[in-house]
Amino acid sequence: MQLHPVPDLPEIEPGDDLATMIAERAALEPGDVVTVASTVVSKARGRTADLADFPAGPRAVELAERFEALTGEEKDPQFAQAVLEESTEVIVETPFLLTETCFGHTCVNAGIDRSNVPGHDLLLLPKRPADRAAEIRAGLLERADGLDAEAADQIDTAGSDGAVPDGIDEVGVIVTDTCGRPFRHGQRGVALGWAGMPASRDWRGETDRDGRELGVTVQAIVDELASAANLVTGEGDDGTPAVVVRDFDFGDHAGGAELFRSIEKDQVRQALREWSYE
Template sequence: MIKIIPIRGIPEVKYGDDVGEIIINACRREGIELQDNDIIVVSQVIVSKAEGNVVNLDDIIVSKHAEQLAALTGKDPRHVEVILRSSRKIVKVKGGVIITETKHGLVCANAGVDLSNVGEGKAALLPEDPDKSAQQIRNRIRDLTGLDVAVIICDTHGRPFRRGTINIAIGCSGLEPLWDRRGEKDLYGRELRSKVTCVADELASAAELVIGQADEGTPAAVIRGYRYE
């Protein structure tokens, strides 16, 4: 049986905080006993806060390009400037949405620059190296508990031609993000030729059911019972 357990009671995270230790302390307060092979799903925003990837919009000098896009989209020009600085290129602009390719190679709205859950007048950028961030949190949990867990850093993304957003994995450590089933047989003996499942995305999306994106104040969750490699 797969269980998804919210990790509540995580305090406001600030620059320099130890996310791994914060998660362990919250688990202890909530009576959650972590186990080997648990999967810890962590919202990107607390990782960005701890790593200092938060900017004050009042400190941003706005370029002419940002002003033009702001007029086109109705966004705050300072927000647009941060989006541009976080992007390799603009993929599409339509309505109030700016789709970009981030410096990580992700294609998403607003380069993943988040104005929610960071305080008035601030914006959170994506972690510079989400896989490294996940590895550091995993190592810290192992140092503090002796347990071997997997860690996924998640963020909310939209989907082409689909309404609504879902959580996806932007970084992970301790598990293979893809499950390649090509070469296996289906129920009728037909060989699978293109079946590659993004397990990390599916786990991140499942965790969002208890993490939430509004005022839940629950930026992490434990997934238990899923067998992974």
């Protein structure tokens, strides 16, 4: 597998057409997966904001006060308000805000970034990253010389309600973010939305080297590819938000559509919920 950063992308402005910009700078081939950092997807959609856009309501003020009482550090109630507005549920309130975003991803501060946002305080995550991935994929199929435009009419989105493609359907697109994780230090890349490929590949029913049947292994390939690409993307001023993943072999496996656990099937989130509200 190879990872190629897409070179020479400029500072992304609201209204920019990322698919065209990528197609002009990368010679794509069938089977490629293109990862795009949510930062630039958000910039292209004008998802920048300022703290002043989020006058703090009573809940945000209370969260900020509790945070300060607990940690002795200041928290801007307007920032807490922005996180609340970007979330459907608060899972942990202090010492950090762990929430479920409107599209089902669970992370700290609703993924709102304060770095790489020239001229503004905040960069909000895309509202519907799967739709953005589908849009970029359709644009790439239409514009990239090496790809079959007809594929654009086939399956667009590998969402939970859409059909799951059989491996990579001409080209896959993953919108990524850098995200912390519980239990371990350090951040890594994760997939927020994807199109033209399954979320996972299912090893269940296949055998290990001893002939033992695998019972539970569903490999979250969109996250693994997002992490791999994030190594090339960098986190600072590299200016390489898009990466072409070439020669990833999906292999002969069934594909799965789902990545985000629903709260009913998520024991850890349920436990955190009870702990947080005790």
